[in-house]
Amino acid sequence: MTSRIVVLDGATHGLVDRLRAVRAAGDIPLVDDVRRPEAERAAVRALVRDARPPADAAWATLTSGSSGMPRIVLRTAASWAQSFPAVSALLYDDAVPDAERLVALPAPPSSSLTLFSLAHALGGGPRPLFPGQDGDGFAEATSFHGTPQALRALLDGGGLPRVRTALVGGSHLDRDLRADAESRGIRVIAYYGAAELSFVAVDDGSGLRPFPGVDLDVRDGELWVRSPYAALGYLGAGGPLRTDGDWATVGDLAELDPSTGVDTGTRTLRLRGRADGAIITASATVIPEEVEAELRRLPAVADAVVFGLPAGNVGSLVAAMVEPAPGSPAITAGALRGSTASRLGPAHRPRIWFTGELPRNASGKPARAEIVRRALAGEVTRVAG
Known part of the structure; x- marks a missing residue:
């Protein structure tokens, strides 16, 4: 049967x-x-x-x-x-x-x-x-x-x-x-x-x-x-x-x-990380998980997801959405850029930053596709400063 x-x-x-x-x-x-x-x-x-x-x-x-x-x-x-x-x-x-x-x-x-x-x-x-x-x-x-x-x-x-x-x-x-x-x-x-x-x-x-x-x-x-x-x-x-x-x-x-x-x-x-998730930006290939690992080391960051945003002739801009650690002060883009300058090579440093609670799928993994959708739709907070 x-x-x-x-x-x-x-x-x-x-x-x-x-x-x-x-x-x-x-x-x-x-x-x-x-x-x-x-x-x-x-x-x-x-x-x-x-x-x-x-x-x-x-x-x-x-x-x-x-x-x-x-x-x-x-x-x-x-x-x-x-x-x-x-x-x-x-x-x-x-x-x-x-x-x-x-x-x-x-x-x-x-x-x-x-x-x-x-x-x-x-x-x-x-x-x-x-x-x-x-x-x-x-x-x-x-x-x-x-x-x-x-x-x-x-x-x-x-x-x-x-x-x-x-x-x-x-x-x-x-x-x-x-x-x-x-x-x-x-x-x-x-x-x-x-x-x-x-x-x-x-x-x-x-x-x-x-x-x-x-x-x-x-x-x-x-x-x-x-x-x-x-x-x-x-x-x-x-x-x-x-x-x-x-x-x-x-x-x-x-x-x-x-x-x-x-x-x-x-x-x-x-x-x-996953090969099919690599970000091609200018002449560099960026593995999101490697950048995420460095971002998680920052005291103000509880978790992070890195992704590419379309940027014409350069391919994609490296972007990141960070989930603030509980009790941390307000995050600014300037502070994030300063904190990552010594940790990441120039091509790997996110150019665009978002903040908020990361949406997750049933197993608890960050829902990357949903994060990108929200970023493109303007539904998440872009970090200023």
Whole structure:
């Protein structure tokens, strides 16, 4: 019998049981993201309605990376299940009884990050807790799986009193957040991954190294992964996933530090951003993530997104939208230019600055396409001075 994709609403009450029922029937669950515009949700429903998924597909997740219409990623049951033992070992040691294994999941279940943990729960992993569940929030949670932004908010609000391990992905984890969590007795494991690749590399504070079972290779500056956790591909129109035999890439740029090991299994990985997001300005190529990393080091900046604005013959002007750090004084363009003069080369310094709270997608990543749209439409504050 041909499997069908079953779209579930994002209500967390009874969601684990509904996922279990869909999987038991041999069908493929896809959790809807009710926060997306109706036009995007309608496009997803239309794609699912006409779907002919591969026979071995077991899970479907929504992803748009950092921009664009949502894509549907299909994967086998094994592509997640094979990583469950390694993830369990990261979250808990053997001395923790099953009854005390409860994981806080602040991101919506439509995100692949949370859906992975729900699949893990069906496979014997920690019991999931959602925001506000049973009126207790995350008071009983002993581990956390979510984005840096969610971890920051919960730490500031005292919402993780029993958590001892935080598995953090989805976007950049800054050193101050790691230090704050660790000062509270929380072991922080950051990771790099993608909806198409699942876990790729983990960082316990000493640098990103391959996730168990994953091989890494950097070809002409582009990261390639050989992994049993990779997805089957997309339903409908494709995305950044490309394959070469057993190897796959989503186009992320990276370097392997030769000083930290003799082979790729022990070297630390440094990510440089997505190749297709590069900004061409005059005669220079600017990788937004590299500029963002420097901006986040500024005391007045909580987070930042760098993008190109069309500028005729020079290609694009480098622009940045910065989210002010709580309690910081008003940001001026002059102060930002002065702070970045010694950190960035001339071509990499943003020429246009915007400020405000960054819009984010379901997984907590900054929504780059929406930020650019707002900037072009004049809907965000341009920094003066």
